[in-house]
Amino acid sequence: MKFAHLSDIHLGAFSDRSLRDLSFDAFSYSVEKCIENDVDFVLISGDFFHNPVPDMSISRDAAEKLKEFKDRGIKVFTIYGSHDYSPLSASMIDIFEKAGLISKVQRLDGKKLLPLVDKDLNISLYGIDARKNGLDQETWRSIEEIEKPPNGTIPIILMHLAIRELLPYDLFMIEALNISDLPKGMKYYALGHIHFPGYYELDGSPVVQPGALFGSDLSDLENTAKGVKRGFYIVDTDNMKPEFIEVNIAPIILMKINLDNKHASSAYDEVMRNLGKIEKESVVLLHLEGNLSGGKQSDLQIHRIKRYIIENGARTVIHNQSQLKFPESQKAKFTGSIEEIERKILEEKISSSKIKALSVDSSLELLNILSIQKEDGERDSDYKERLSKLAMKILGVDESD
Numbered sequence: 001m002k003f004a005h006l007s008d009i010h011l012g013a014f015s016d017r018s019l020r021d022l023s024f025d026a027f028s029y030s031v032e033k034c035i036e037n038d039v040d041f042v043l044i045s046g047d048f049f050h051n052p053v054p055d056m057s058i059s060r061d062a063a064e065k066l067k068e069f070k071d072r073g074i075k076v077f078t079i080y081g082s083h084d085y086s087p088l089s090a091s092m093i094d095i096f097e098k099a100g101l102i103s104k105v106q107r108l109d110g111k112k113l114l115p116l117v118d119k120d121l122n123i124s125l126y127g128i129d130a131r132k133n134g135l136d137q138e139t140w141r142s143i144e145e146i147e148k149p150p151n152g153t154i155p156i157i158l159m160h161l162a163i164r165e166l167l168p169y170d171l172f173m174i175e176a177l178n179i180s181d182l183p184k185g186m187k188y189y190a191l192g193h194i195h196f197p198g199y200y201e202l203d204g205s206p207v208v209q210p211g212a213l214f215g216s217d218l219s220d221l222e223n224t225a226k227g228v229k230r231g232f233y234i235v236d237t238d239n240m241k242p243e244f245i246e247v248n249i250a251p252i253i254l255m256k257i258n259l260d261n262k263h264a265s266s267a268y269d270e271v272m273r274n275l276g277k278i279e280k281e282s283v284v285l286l287h288l289e290g291n292l293s294g295g296k297q298s299d300l301q302i303h304r305i306k307r308y309i310i311e312n313g314a315r316t317v318i319h320n321q322s323q324l325k326f327p328e329s330q331k332a333k334f335t336g337s338i339e340e341i342e343r344k345i346l347e348e349k350i351s352s353s354k355i356k357a358l359s360v361d362s363s364l365e366l367l368n369i370l371s372i373q374k375e376d377g378e379r380d381s382d383y384k385e386r387l388s389k390l391a392m393k394i395l396g397v398d399e400s401d
């Protein structure tokens with residue numbers, strides 16, 4: 001018997017359309033590979049979706065893929081990840097479960113963890129759901145007893161949390177369990193949460209972390225560009241040996257351009273000078289860094305640079321200039337708290353404005369609207385409407401106009 005172990009698929013992550021599509025393609029390709037390899041069941045160790053209530057189109061496409069498993073009698077088991085768990089509303093995972101496309105594994109009786117026993121597959125699945133950030137280990141720490149699996153079944157546990165021994169070097173400071181904290185006696189430990197692949201053994205049983213299937217943010221993509229492998233595992237239950245199936249859906253290229261002591265307007269030329277051959281359909285991560293000698297944001301001509309890279313074959317360009325510093329002279333004109341600085345800048349701009357402007361207070365109110373967060377489960381359209389209603393009110397515009 002064979003099973004697949006995937007994790008951190010994060011469907012619906014990324015605002016960039018191409019990246020969101022690629023993350024779905026990675027899942028779609030993995031489903032194909034699972035079917036091709038004749039797996040009997042599939043484990044997903046959390047973060048199937050990036051949000052508990054994802055976009056309708058992503059949910060539809062995901063349902064279509066899960067249906068391909070169902071039509072072939074391949075059962076899919078999951079736990080909540082920190083991203084697809086919602087304390088307030090139902091999660092899309094719950095809807096898929098009700099529709100019979102996926103089964104949630106966690107069974108708790110007070111402080112006792114029970115297995116989900118599947119007689120057809122002869123497996124006992126234990127699962128620990130994640131909660132929101134920081135609470136990932138809370139459920140696990142509260143468990144006092146684990147019910148024994150029925151004789152002859154294979155015990156497997158799914159967990160969405162960090163294990164110290166499987167952390168990459170640069171995450172060493174995050175809160176994590178030790179391998180010795182894991183319950184003994186399982187034949188396979190299906191981990192999720194950390195976006196790097198990792199492998200360990202506990203009393204001869206594999207402790208496996210597939211990592212992110214594609215990634216959920218730019219630092220994941222940067223790690224892919226630097227050589228971190230993306231994919232999932234297929235395990236033969238005869239020998240419990242996990243085999244990594246690489247999922248390389250598009251080339252991801254990191255382009256770092258150092259602009260130390262250069263004027264902002266030289267960015268375009270520097271990119272041209274450093275631009276190697278752009279692989280077709282690649283994702284280019286353009287990182288501008290360094291201390292500029294002069295110039296301002298608009299001198300960088302980001303749009304022109306992006307257009308050039310796209311015209312030369314890239315699928316998309318994601319630009320990051322968090323490590324780029326403009327000259328000191330442009331900074332620190334005002335000092336104080338953020339609120340005080342905002343007020344001073346507005347006072348200056350409004351007093352020098354030749355057109356009729358809003359008052360400083362109204363401008364600040366308007367600015368504050370932009371910091372209102374979307375509520376958990378709120379639809380994009382409802383959120384936009386809520387914000388624009390508030391803005392209209394401040395502007396004194398009658399909505400029926």
Ligand SMILES: [Mn+2]
Nearest residue numbers: 008047081193
């Ligand atoms: Mn994740």
